[in-house]
Amino acid sequence: MQPDRGETVSKRQAPRYEQLADELRRAIRSGQFDTDATFPTENALCEHYGVSRFTVREALRCLQGDRLISRRRGSGTVVEPRSVRESARFQAYSSLDASRQYAADARMSLARDGEAVLPRSLAAFVDPQHTALHKSKWARLRGLRTQGGGDDRPLAAIEAYVRPDLAHLLARVDLASLALFRQLECHGDFTIGRVIQQIASVPASIAMAKALEIPRRTPCLRIVRVYHDSDGVPFEITNTHHPGEAFSYSMVIEPEQT
Structure with a gap:
């Protein structure tokens, strides 16, 4: 070796x-x-x-x-x-x-984009009992995932929100490589609990079409992931749009051993 x-x-x-x-x-x-x-x-x-x-x-x-x-x-x-x-x-x-995970050459450019209250479409994923999280301003990040290997065509447009009390951890994370949720867990005093994911087909909005360099209303796959801590409180929400033709989904299911 x-x-x-x-x-x-x-x-x-x-x-x-x-x-x-x-x-x-x-x-x-x-x-x-x-x-x-x-x-x-x-x-x-x-x-x-x-x-x-x-x-x-x-x-x-x-x-x-x-x-x-x-x-x-x-x-x-x-x-x-x-x-x-x-x-x-x-x-x-x-x-x-x-x-x-993306292919080995894929590249991500993610950057801080101020603070904002969760958009209504994402706030719907937060349990109503967490009233403060609906009213608070979350740290917002935006960016693109590109092909890499000399090809700068975008694979996905990314929007991420980090819970207000964890925003200070963003100064310690690498926004270009590792999974954000793993780094927040590593630097924060909590562990990851459940993750909720929703995949839906949506037409590209004007903003998404511009970011992804595609015609408006082109079919896209919108993936929302809500990461919860072990107490069941959301700490990160990502909203990613993929052009339909640039996305493939594969799953490996192993049988349980009896």
Whole structure:
């Protein structure tokens, strides 16, 4: 196994499995693991990187969500062919983290955009018992996810809202790489509870059409995700619009072991 263990630890404050996933991504993209060769076993990865089996499994889930590897019972883990790995319009949903994964070259530009009360369409996802959250101004962020790899065509227009009492944490997060909800959890004094997701087909508004560089009223998929803490209180709400032809949904369902 070629990657140096000393390179595993990232300088950013991220969960250990994300650090390991980043290291393995770099190894795969640099060609250190052949497509036609079996990927190292979980035991081998645990020993080489000095981490737990849980950390390895979560890191491999991230790589599977990126379509960098595939895992099959009886045949182990293998690196996906380059044609599969470089698909820029694929999203594989098999876990909470995988639900927001894009292709390896995809790029995100997200920036603070002041404070605002939740739009009525998003406030509808917040339980009426949280009256203060309906009236408060949330930290707002906006940006685009683009193809990457020299292609700046937008894949998605993103709008995110962070609960007022957590807005100060945004000064410590990386808005260009990691999942925002994971970073808020890492820097805040809370854990993630349930996540509500709604996917709907909608026509592109004037603002969305301009951001996505598409004609007005072009069919789009609108994905709203509401992240709750362990107490059931929403702490982040994302509102993402994808041009219909630039979105693919895939789900892997494993049978439960009896």
